[in-house]
Amino acid sequence: MASKGNTATIVFALVVTTLSAALLAAAATLLKPAQDENILKEKQQNILSLVGLNGPDDYKKFDALVQSIVIDQDGQIIPGAEAISLDLALEKKISTKDPKYKVRYPMYVYKDPKGRTTYLLQTAGTGLWGPIWGYLALDEDGNTLRSAIFDHKGETPGLGAEINTDAFENQFINKKVLNDQGQFVSVKVEKGKHDASMPHAVDAISGGTITSNGVSKMLEEDLASYLKYIRQQAPQTSPL
Amino acid sequence: MSEVAVQNPVEKKPLIGKKERKLITDPLSDNNPVTIQVLGICSALAVTTQMKPTMVMALSVTAVVALSNFVISLMRNAIPPRIRIIVQLTVVSVLVILVDQALKAYMYDISKQLSVFVGLIITNCIVMGRLEAYAMGNKPVPSLLDGLGNGFGYGFVILTVAFFRELLGSGKIFGFQVIPDAMYEAGYVNNGLMMIPAGALFVVACFIWVQRSLAKHLEEKE
Numbered sequence: 001m002a003s004k005g006n007t008a009t010i011v012f013a014l015v016v017t018t019l020s021a022a023l024l025a026a027a028a029t030l031l032k033p034a035q036d037e038n039i040l041k042e043k044q045q046n047i048l049s050l051v052g053l054n055g056p057d058d059y060k061k062f063d064a065l066v067q068s069i070v071i072d073q074d075g076q077i078i079p080g081a082e083a084i085s086l087d088l089a090l091e092k093k094i095s096t097k098d099p100k101y102k103v104r105y106p107m108y109v110y111k112d113p114k115g116r117t118t119y120l121l122q123t124a125g126t127g128l129w130g131p132i133w134g135y136l137a138l139d140e141d142g143n144t145l146r147s148a149i150f151d152h153k154g155e156t157p158g159l160g161a162e163i164n165t166d167a168f169e170n171q172f173i174n175k176k177v178l179n180d181q182g183q184f185v186s187v188k189v190e191k192g193k194h195d196a197s198m199p200h201a202v203d204a205i206s207g208g209t210i211t212s213n214g215v216s217k218m219l220e221e222d223l224a225s226y227l228k229y230i231r232q233q234a235p236q237t238s239p240l
Numbered sequence: 241m242s243e244v245a246v247q248n249p250v251e252k253k254p255l256i257g258k259k260e261r262k263l264i265t266d267p268l269s270d271n272n273p274v275t276i277q278v279l280g281i282c283s284a285l286a287v288t289t290q291m292k293p294t295m296v297m298a299l300s301v302t303a304v305v306a307l308s309n310f311v312i313s314l315m316r317n318a319i320p321p322r323i324r325i326i327v328q329l330t331v332v333s334v335l336v337i338l339v340d341q342a343l344k345a346y347m348y349d350i351s352k353q354l355s356v357f358v359g360l361i362i363t364n365c366i367v368m369g370r371l372e373a374y375a376m377g378n379k380p381v382p383s384l385l386d387g388l389g390n391g392f393g394y395g396f397v398i399l400t401v402a403f404f405r406e407l408l409g410s411g412k413i414f415g416f417q418v419i420p421d422a423m424y425e426a427g428y429v430n431n432g433l434m435m436i437p438a439g440a441l442f443v444v445a446c447f448i449w450v451q452r453s454l455a456k457h458l459e460e461k462e
Contacts, residue, residue, distance in 0.1 A: 009320040016327055020334045027341050034345035042348065130345075154356055158436055 043084065049108050050137035050147050059220070066108040066120065072129045073103045075228025083107065089124040089131055092221075105225055107221050110137075121226050125218025127211040132163065138177070142230040145187065148172035150215065161202060162212030171202035177223055184227055186220040189213070263385040274397040275448045279365040284398050286357055287439040291414045293353040294402035295395075296343070296355065302391025304335045305367050309387030311335075316376050326369045331360070337362045366390055377457060401443045409434030413421040421432030 044059035053065065062084075070081035073095075083106035091103045108120035117140040124133040130153040137146040147198040150163040153174045162168055175187045176199040204212035243435065272331055273279045278303075287297045308331050312319075319327050340358045343351035351358065370390050375383040412418035419428065424455045433439045 009323055012318065012320055013323055013327075014329055020330055023334060027338050031341045031345040035341070036343070038348035127276075127290055 012033040012042050038171070040084065046135050046149050046151075047108055047122075048157075050135055050149065051112065051118055063112075063216050066110045069107050070110065071105050071107055071225070071229045073105065073224065073225040073228075075232060077229070078104060088122050089133065092124055101186075103225065105222065107226065107229070116140060118219060119226065119230055121222065123218045125213040125214045125221070127152055127163075128208075129154045129156070132211065132214050134215070134218070136172075136219075136223075138223075138226070138230065138231075142227060142233075143176050143178045145172050145175045145177065152211070155211050156208070157206060158207075160208035162205045162208060163211060168202075168205065175199055175202065184224055186223055189216045228232070259383060260343060260385050263382055263388040264392065267386075267389040268347040268396055269393075269451070271326055272392055272393045272397060272451075273366045273369070273390050275444070275451055277366075277369070279369055280394055281444070282358065284394075284401060284444060285366060285437040287354060288398050288402040288405050288440050288443075289409060289435055290406050290412075291399065291402045292355075292379075294398050295349050296347065296350045296415065297354055297357065298391070298395030298398055300339045300343070300354075301366070301394055302388060303366060304332065304361050305341060305370055305391045305394075306384050307330045307335050308388030309370055309383040311326050312371050313378060313380040313383035318374075324376070325448050329366060332367050332371070364414055397444070401440055404443050405434045405439055406422055409439065412427060 019138050031116065032125035041059050043195055044062045045054075048054070048058050048065060054118045056067065070078045070083050070086060070149050071166045076098055081104060086104055086106040088106065091105075095101045095103045106122055112118065119140070120144075121136045121138060122133070123136060124131065132150065132152040132155065134148060134150040136148050138144070139146055148169050150169060152161060152163060155161040155163065169189075171194070172187060177186055179182060179185045179200070185200050189204045190201050191209075194201045201205065265274055270276070274281065274284055283297065283301075288294050292385075308328070311331050312328055315327070315331075337357065339361070340351070343354070343358060370387055372388045378386070403413065406414075407418065411417055413431055430441070433442070
């Protein structure tokens, strides 16, 4: 290889980078619809699996199975807003920069065949390395968690990444978000052993403290907003 | 890529001869990139808990090594020596991003399991190693074969590792349970060590041990 002049080197670099950029831009544009569809499908499947709808085609009937609503952080319904496309993490990010911004929350109401209502909620926060998020099923009493799903973008495998395992998620089943006086206390992820006698806490993950704290924090922030809405509903849905 | 190919037409090669066949078979055993050259170990530890994602990882690495070898070999006489490493990296990155995007579009579940490790193929030493050691000095077709051979060599090792890790760690092969429930009822438990990266170190070490005992000529003379 003979050594080449600066001009030749720069021209070569420009040609290579331009071709690479064009190729990548084309691929990203062409594959975007298929990727978005996967993300939407996964979200719908996650939400439906909270109430045990795990069939491979259930997500296609998503709109028929659940009623989607959007509320703001004060518990007021925002009419006409689309829930499924709402990016909760982005909403919360905007609100940290602009304190006056009201976070919009997507919410799905599921009525089982017996007529019992379950509120399907979303939550989003930050772990150690990046975003973490979750889906929660709250009973119509506005107090009891029926199930929880968590996931993360890139927490440490074996440590923080354990939040998406059944062992961690199943701990949330039947936990209560209100104390005996009916005040909101959320469910904390903390160190130590927790059993049924401790309705407001679950075991944290050893070595995953920052991720665990992130889960506690996002649950506290987001459940508080959802409860403002759900508490307004409680009298209407009561059998009396 | 096709534009480059037009500028530098591939030299016509006759049938795949003995030399070409050696390019494929050597990296499978005597010159294996993982167990002999000890390259690409990091991903061999990280992605091998289950066979299905491992298979996809092996195919992804093979595609990237083979195609980047081919493209770099086509350009080898035009690449200015002073920027050759960065040009190699650009080509590798483009291919890796394409693989990652395609996985996200068509194999979403697996792409989530592999997460960052697909992106990290860019830093897989096997890729850069083959570009520097082979593609920069050889014609496109042998370079493509060399890339395929090394990809298969890598894939063979990580699939073997994944086989033992999935079998011993979760009692499954390709996600299908192979250890009968009766065994678990009789007190058999899955080996938790196999589920963590340290388990892969043991399996890779055993692999190298077996390979070196079978092929004595690989041992360095004292």
